[in-house]
Amino acid sequence: MARPPRSASVDSRRRLFEAAAAEFAARGYAGANVDRIARAARLNKAMIYYHFKSKAALYREILRDMFTAVGTRVADVAAASCTPEDKVRAFVEAIAAEAEARPHFPPIWLREIAEGGGHLDAATLNYARAVVATLGRIIEEGCRAGRFKPAQPMLVHGGIIAPLMFFLATARVRRKMQRAGAAGVADIPPKVVVAHIQRLTLAVLEGRIA
Amino acid sequence: MARPPRSASVDSRRRLFEAAAAEFAARGYAGANVDRIARAARLNKAMIYYHFKSKAALYREILRDMFTAVGTRVADVAAASCTPEDKVRAFVEAIAAEAEARPHFPPIWLREIAEGGGHLDAATLNYARAVVATLGRIIEEGCRAGRFKPAQPMLVHGGIIAPLMFFLATARVRRKMQRAGAAGVADIPPKVVVAHIQRLTLAVLEGRIA
DNA sequence: GTCTATAAATAGATAGAC
DNA sequence: GTCTATCTATTTATAGAC
Numbered sequence: 500m501a502r503p504p505r506s507a508s509v510d511s512r513r514r515l516f517e518a519a520a521a522e523f524a525a526r527g528y529a530g531a532n533v534d535r536i537a538r539a540a541r542l543n544k545a546m547i548y549y550h551f552k553s554k555a556a557l558y559r560e561i562l563r564d565m566f567t568a569v570g571t572r573v574a575d576v577a578a579a580s581c582t583p584e585d586k587v588r589a590f591v592e593a594i595a596a597e598a599e600a601r602p603h604f605p606p607i608w609l610r611e612i613a614e615g616g617g618h619l620d621a622a623t624l625n626y627a628r629a630v631v632a633t634l635g636r637i638i639e640e641g642c643r644a645g646r647f648k649p650a651q652p653m654l655v656h657g658g659i660i661a662p663l664m665f666f667l668a669t670a671r672v673r674r675k676m677q678r679a680g681a682a683g684v685a686d687i688p689p690k691v692v693v694a695h696i697q698r699l700t701l702a703v704l705e706g707r708i709a
Numbered sequence: 710m711a712r713p714p715r716s717a718s719v720d721s722r723r724r725l726f727e728a729a730a731a732e733f734a735a736r737g738y739a740g741a742n743v744d745r746i747a748r749a750a751r752l753n754k755a756m757i758y759y760h761f762k763s764k765a766a767l768y769r770e771i772l773r774d775m776f777t778a779v780g781t782r783v784a785d786v787a788a789a790s791c792t793p794e795d796k797v798r799a800f801v802e803a804i805a806a807e808a809e810a811r812p813h814f815p816p817i818w819l820r821e822i823a824e825g826g827g828h829l830d831a832a833t834l835n836y837a838r839a840v841v842a843t844l845g846r847i848i849e850e851g852c853r854a855g856r857f858k859p860a861q862p863m864l865v866h867g868g869i870i871a872p873l874m875f876f877l878a879t880a881r882v883r884r885k886m887q888r889a890g891a892a893g894v895a896d897i898p899p900k901v902v903v904a905h906i907q908r909l910t911l912a913v914l915e916g917r918i919a
Numbered sequence: 920g921t922c923t924a925t926a927a928a929t930a931g932a933t934a935g936a937c
Numbered sequence: 938g939t940c941t942a943t944c945t946a947t948t949t950a951t952a953g954a955c
Contacts, residue, residue, distance in 0.1 A: 511939085529740030610819070661875035707918070753923085
């Protein structure tokens with residue numbers, strides 16, 4: 500006996516959300532086309548305006564989803580009871596995991612950086628801010644424990660997310676370059692990148708790179 | 710006695726090029742508006758089509774200018790006669806210098822990454838490829854001299870340009886976050902970032918981060 | 920070389936039927 | 938909730954005068 504089907508609209512809303520995320524990732528906010536989004540979701544334009552207020556509102560919802568997911572996840576990391584070193588590793592791992600769960604995440608994040616955060620409303624900007632602040636607290640804790648040297652949280656944060664987003668977002672271009680003849684450019688598994696960034700970050704925090 | 714004025718069109722072409730670079734950096738390819746570009750250059754739309762074939766061709770020319778500038782500059786670095794360590798430092802410095810000379814450079818580069826290099830024609834893609842290859846040769850040289858451990862050129866390259874573009878491109882967002890209350894987020898001078906990345910890269914190549 | 924005016928296409932948003 | 942049809946604004950691109 501089949502379970503009573505949930506309202507079809509819940510599903511169509513989710514399909515539109517997914518399709519929109521993919522479209523915004525591939526073409527950016529301005530380049531995205533609501534008609535194409537609707538068709539990718541096997542629906543039509545009008546349904547976007549039924550479920551969302553506008554193209555801009557739809558985009559903001561995707562941004563909020565992204566940044567709140569990362570924000571709450573790293574907050575959990577900071578609250579855990581383990582060494583500062585493990586928290587740093589978990590911090591990197593957490594961002595990578597959220598990014599891998601959402602393939603559209605890295606391109607959209609990169610674009611928002613390029614845009615100067617023009618599409619971020621105050622609340623979402625706050626979540627982005629909180630991520631850096633969380634890392635700052637982990638660093639402080641490590642300093643108090645005598646394991647880390649003091650460091651600018653923003654500098655460390657950039658050192659983590661920039662290469663992470665770069666490698667996750669460039670998988671496609673790198674394959675393109677590989678086909679064009681560059682050797683050993685494409686086959687760098689995410690695991691390797693994450694491990695590399697974890698080691699790098701700890702080396703910085705422990706003052707081993709001067 | 711005034712020098713005979715060069716043809717006015719040379720100047721108007723350059724003005725359009727500059728205005729276009731700024732527009733593409735701020736809004737991306739799709740978000741850019743040829744009318745706005747023309748007005749920013751104190752000219753009109755028709756002049757864009759007089760000097761350039763199309764919006765797409767204009768954009769491609771900006772990309773080519775960017776990547777050829779970096780490509781030839783790092784080629785000089787690799788050809789210099791100095792230690793591999795100094796070449797690595799100069800490599801980072803060279804990219805930073807070209808990026809600082811063109812404020813539109815980091816945002817556009819970030820967007821191209823996000824886009825998967827969709828706007829890069831074969832020739833320009835080749836220049837991007839050449840930059841990585843050049844770094845690869847510097848690494849090899851260091852390995853032969855027994856100073857570097859073998860490393861994936863692409864991994865090292867990403868570790869350089871990702872944080873570099875990130876910090877140069879985020880100056881604006883970071884100021885926005887600072888105004889919203891985050892402390893010590895905005896005031897990281899480019900010099901500090903470059904020095905940090907130079908040390909980081911050398912630590913990786915010398916096998917000091919494992 | 921530079922301009923105005925306009926053609927032609929595209930895309931965000933809504934009305935209204937079912 | 939979902940669709941078709943359409944309105945309206947925007948925008949790339951060109952024609953043609955000066």
